[in-house]
Amino acid sequence: MPQASSARRRSLPPSEVFSGLFAPSLPARRKAAAVLARFDVCMESFLELWTLRMQAAGYLSFTTARRDDCVAACRSFLEPVLRHAGAERPTTFETLRENADGWADALLQAGVRHCRRGVSAGMYLGCFKTFIMALEDALALLPRLCSCIPADHIPAATEFLRLHAHAFEVLWTDAGLREMTSVQQPAPAAAGSPQDELLRLLTLEKCRFENIFNTTSDGVLVMDERCRIATANRSLRQYAGEGIEGKPVWEALRLEGESPEEFFRYYPIGQTVEVSPFGDGLFFRLSIASLGGVSLASAGEYLVLLTNITPQVLQREMMEEAIGRHAAALLEEKRRLEELDITLRTVLSTIHAERDSRRDELSSHIRRVLLPALEQIGREPDAAARASLIRLVRDSLRSSLADSDDGRPQDGLNRLTLAELKVCRLVRAGHSSKEIAGLLNISPETVQTHRRSIRRKLGLRGHDTQLAVHLLRNGGETA
Structure with missing residues (x-):
């Protein structure tokens, strides 16, 4: 071998x-x-x-x-x-x-x-x-x-x-x-x-809590009374990195404070604070609890919990943006309604002013034309002349009522005086100025003055439109 x-x-x-x-x-x-x-x-x-x-x-x-x-x-x-x-x-x-x-x-x-x-x-x-x-x-x-x-x-x-x-x-x-x-x-x-x-069994229990500590999605760390990190779970290390043990918590997590007193002033025990220590659009809810209340062996130690609330913050921002747009739309609608209200008030004010003006014109017309015509009818002994005056009063009333119904003057006849209405009736009947002067017992110059005043009040300019033709078309029974 x-x-x-x-x-x-x-x-x-x-x-x-x-x-x-x-x-x-x-x-x-x-x-x-x-x-x-x-x-x-x-x-x-x-x-x-x-x-x-x-x-x-x-x-x-x-x-x-x-x-x-x-x-x-x-x-x-x-x-x-x-x-x-x-x-x-x-x-x-x-x-x-x-x-x-x-x-x-x-x-x-x-x-x-x-x-x-x-x-x-x-x-x-x-x-x-x-x-x-x-x-x-x-x-x-x-x-x-x-x-x-x-x-x-x-x-x-x-x-x-x-x-x-x-x-x-x-x-x-x-x-x-x-x-x-x-x-x-x-x-x-x-x-x-x-x-x-x-x-x-103790080892199994320890491993069980270590598994829970490391599998939770929340960032968890334990720090001592000087705020120096003793241990941190896997989720927190994903954000803060490795090798953070022994570092002050404000340094490892990039939070406010440079001493334990200042840190606890910014982040009081038992209160929840929203923070964004790691940037990249990540938001967390930070809370601190004392472990001394859980175990005497843990006196002077604190548990820091960081819960990722980025989805909730983003949803809140979206809702705030939507509310802002809705508020802006409401403000714009309010402004438009205010402008509309001002416009309506202006229109109503104009309508009231026109109504008051129209009432004043009607009162003036009654005083200037109708009342004198009625007085003259009472004094006129000639039946034909009284009939003529009655027609003048009737036509004037019709014209005034028509103006009131339409809200605007029809032809300006309500602004004519009694004398001008008499001249209008005779012009429409085809009489010349000389004939009108004889019939009314006035001078031809006075007739011409009345004719010019009538044309002005009826809005007739130049010589294109004759007064007789206009009265025949728009004068109704005035003549």
Whole structure:
């Protein structure tokens, strides 16, 4: 057998011989490196598969790991594996077993921490095996999730992964357990003791509240009495960024204040304030509560809650804009109605003025024409002359009534005097000025004066329209 082993070593290429043990070839390591470098593409699948593997093994009810812890553990294991795949010297089980570069230290320390929390060494090793199986399952899915990874690269990556897994199992059984024993105080209680169960339940409860703390959409932080941030959840870090622990809250959130006294003056405890600390059109409702009222252990600490109210603010602004437009329209309508009211008042005032003017004209006409005509009728002994005067009074009344019905004078006859009406009747009958002078016992010059006054009052200009023709067309029974 030794001779056969020596013969096999002599038949292998020099690159595959190291410390007397078989090592993956350089092409295989390059394939493994190409695959493992893209493992984040299947990280979500890995988390789901690991959960199923843990549940099938009966370990899921004992774990208290958070999602971020699982991702960190995966990357912590794959990082040295990827580094070894890209190294110049080939990696063997023997070199990994020596742990000269400390590649397994993080896993060993994690195992020690789990054992201190009541997890047995065997259970930790079993969880590690489910971890490796979930990694292999996720690698098998990678070519379907990432087209740049050839399917024939997966076996090389899987074998290189298993090589590290076997080496760690030996390390955990040997050096890891010895290190854990050296740091342990008195022997731990037997597995399944009440203390272990209490510790597990407390850890689960802590993880549950941490999950709530980090999954809420509101930004949450805890600060001390000096307003320095102790911790913040994931939602708040999305806006304020990482590394805000230890900073004053007004600096991390870009709020008013440069001291605790000034900060609490701007943002009193128990009151809600609308703020926009991060710009980009984002609005938040900020409120502060004292944790001392919840727990004596939290005295001097404060909870700061930032609730994103950007949709409500935008809706409010839209409503304010719509209300503003409606108010402007109402003001414009009010102004138009006021103008209309002024116009109506002006029209009514004009109507009243015209009515008063018309009443004054009618009164004047009665005094100037009708009353003198009635007096003259009473004194006139000639029956023909009385009949003529009666016709004059009747026509004048008709003209005045017609003017009142229409609201405007018809032909200006109501403005004529009794003498001018007599002249109009005779002109319409076809008498000349000389004949009218004889009939009325006045001079021809007086007749001409009456004729000019009549033409002026009737609105006749020039010589285009004869007075007799106008009286025949519009005079009714005046003549």
